[in-house]
Amino acid sequence: MDSKVLKHFLKIVQLGSLTAAADDACLTVQALAAQIKKLEQHMGLRLLNRTNKAVSLTP
Numbered sequence: 001m002d003s004k005v006l007k008h009f010l011k012i013v014q015l016g017s018l019t020a021a022a023d024d025a026c027l028t029v030q031a032l033a034a035q036i037k038k039l040e041q042h043m044g045l046r047l048l049n050r051t052n053k054a055v056s057l058t059p
Contacts, residue, residue: 001042005035009047012036016054 012021012032022032040047049056 001039005039008032008035009039012048012055013057016056018050018055 008021008025008027011024012018015021015024018029018032018036022029025032036048046058049058
Protein backbone atom coordinates (compact mmCIF):
# COMPACT_ATOMS: atom_id res chain seq x y z
CA MET A 1 0.00 0.00 0.00
CA ASP A 2 1.32 3.41 -0.99
CA SER A 3 1.53 6.19 1.60
CA LYS A 4 0.00 8.56 -0.98
CA VAL A 5 -3.22 6.55 -0.82
CA LEU A 6 -3.38 7.00 2.95
CA LYS A 7 -2.71 10.73 2.59
CA HIS A 8 -5.48 10.97 0.01
CA PHE A 9 -7.82 9.05 2.33
CA LEU A 10 -7.09 11.47 5.17
CA LYS A 11 -7.69 14.45 2.88
CA ILE A 12 -11.09 13.04 1.86
CA VAL A 13 -12.04 12.69 5.53
CA GLN A 14 -10.78 16.21 6.36
CA LEU A 15 -12.60 17.84 3.45
CA GLY A 16 -15.67 15.59 3.49
CA SER A 17 -15.64 15.44 -0.29
CA LEU A 18 -14.08 13.24 -2.95
CA THR A 19 -14.25 16.12 -5.42
CA ALA A 20 -12.45 18.57 -3.14
CA ALA A 21 -9.82 15.97 -2.21
CA ALA A 22 -9.28 15.07 -5.86
CA ASP A 23 -8.83 18.76 -6.75
CA ASP A 24 -6.36 19.13 -3.88
CA ALA A 25 -4.35 16.11 -5.08
CA CYS A 26 -4.58 17.10 -8.77
CA LEU A 27 -6.37 13.83 -9.55
CA THR A 28 -9.66 13.01 -11.20
CA VAL A 29 -12.50 11.96 -8.93
CA GLN A 30 -12.53 8.59 -10.70
CA ALA A 31 -8.83 7.99 -10.02
CA LEU A 32 -9.20 8.91 -6.36
CA ALA A 33 -12.31 6.76 -5.97
CA ALA A 34 -10.43 3.82 -7.51
CA GLN A 35 -7.60 4.27 -4.98
CA ILE A 36 -10.07 4.29 -2.10
CA LYS A 37 -11.87 1.24 -3.47
CA LYS A 38 -8.55 -0.66 -3.57
CA LEU A 39 -7.76 0.50 -0.02
CA GLU A 40 -11.15 -0.73 1.18
CA GLN A 41 -10.60 -4.08 -0.56
CA HIS A 42 -7.14 -4.35 1.00
CA MET A 43 -8.55 -3.62 4.47
CA GLY A 44 -11.55 -5.88 3.91
CA LEU A 45 -14.10 -3.30 5.01
CA ARG A 46 -15.91 -0.19 3.88
CA LEU A 47 -14.11 2.90 5.19
CA LEU A 48 -16.34 5.68 3.88
CA ASN A 49 -20.05 6.38 3.68
CA ARG A 50 -20.73 8.10 0.37
CA THR A 51 -23.72 10.25 -0.55
CA ASN A 52 -24.26 12.58 -3.49
CA LYS A 53 -23.22 15.55 -1.36
CA ALA A 54 -20.72 14.30 1.21
CA VAL A 55 -18.35 11.61 2.39
CA SER A 56 -17.94 10.53 6.01
CA LEU A 57 -16.18 7.81 7.96
CA THR A 58 -18.08 4.64 8.64
CA PRO A 59 -18.84 4.10 12.32
